[in-house]
Amino acid sequence: MSSAADREDWKNTILAGLANYIDAGSIVAGAVALSLWKKEYGLDDSLLGLIAAFGPNAIAAGIGALIGGRLCDLLGRKKIYQYDMLFYAFGMLWLVFSMNAWMVIIGFFLVGLAVGADIPASWSLIAEMAPDDKRGKHSGVAQVLWYLGPVVVLVMALVLDSLGLLGARIIFAHLAILAIALTFLRSKMKESQRWVEAQQSGETAQRGRWQDLFTSQHIGSMAFLTGTYLFWNLWAGTNGFFFPYILSTVGDQSQATSVAVQTLSFLLGMASIFFIFMKLADRVNQRLLFGISAVTQVIGMALLAIFPLTLPIAIIHVFLMSVGGGFGAQSFFQLWSSEMFPTALRATAQGLMFAVVRIVLGIFSFFVPALVATGFHTLAWILVGFLAISGVIGFVWAPRNEGKSLEQLEAERAA
16 A cells, blocks of 8 residues: 555544544543533533433433444445535533533533534544555544544643633634544544445445345344444442542542553553454454453452552553553444444444444433442442453453454344
8 A cells, every 4th residue: 555545544543533532531620611611501410310311421422323323324325424514513612601400401412412413424534545454543543533632622621720611612623623624524424434335236225225234134233333332331330439448548639640540541442452362463463362351350449359559450440441441342333343243334333333332321320329339349349340341241252353354243143
């Protein structure tokens, strides 16, 4: 491949992968703003929980992925991933200029819909445009950007902390500006050639129908991927409880310390994606790679369940969870969900699975306070269980797709 074509591939991957930056950045920005909104608008805890459950991290994103994924297969990747960013910016501006609780609720819900819709479009596009022997490497870029979003938002929150709610508005504004810029940058991108060819095929009317997704083969693939990603997300959605607890036990609880520890964890995750997942996913046994990640995270979580929480235990925990997570369920879910379905149904399948995971996570979030009340070590064992279930499902049914083209994988499924 020529260097010019290679640069074009990477540019397209980055422009598509910035959906992950916006997704994760929105989640962390919302978390930063919740306490400020509570103080400014007098929100009670139940309303805050409702906002969180229906925001970019949960139900709204699930609904957006379900709708956006289907439209992506029907209308094309480019229409969704280009104009969706304008919808995102519109929702984010509600948060920038919010003056009361209902504006916050509307803005958060709209942002969640936009984030969800962009994920299957972007992930499908990355897989379809990437070279066959670099699909894992290109998918990893999107995951690096997912980790980068929280780092930027956390640092901005620390720098702008003295401004209070104005600081949160500035953080939201930077995401809105990025979304508008992406609209223009993405307008120059080409449609996925694989999607165009699928539309021109005489079989498209058959292969692109909703009901065609519910064959035994596709249902099995969706069950495997959803099970792996869902239980990992149940851990991730609850894990926010542990950082404050760790900091209160072994740290000084200052804002700077909190940001430093969380930023370190994200940077370790980015390093893991770059040096492990992106370097190895296209070349080595993916089942083995996923299994090592799962075991690493189970051990890291079990440390908190077995041993007293001391500084060395906390440091080892953060290291194992971050490094193990970098080449684990999140990265492989993006990669495998792009590989295990035909082009005409790829985004539809991703949107449906992403919807199930985020909606269940939103419902589960209502029960997190009750789980937290069971005590630190009990909750730690529950989360060890979530990670173990995800790891077993992923390891037992993991495919061996490394180095194969999407067409080759589709032919193998058909055979």
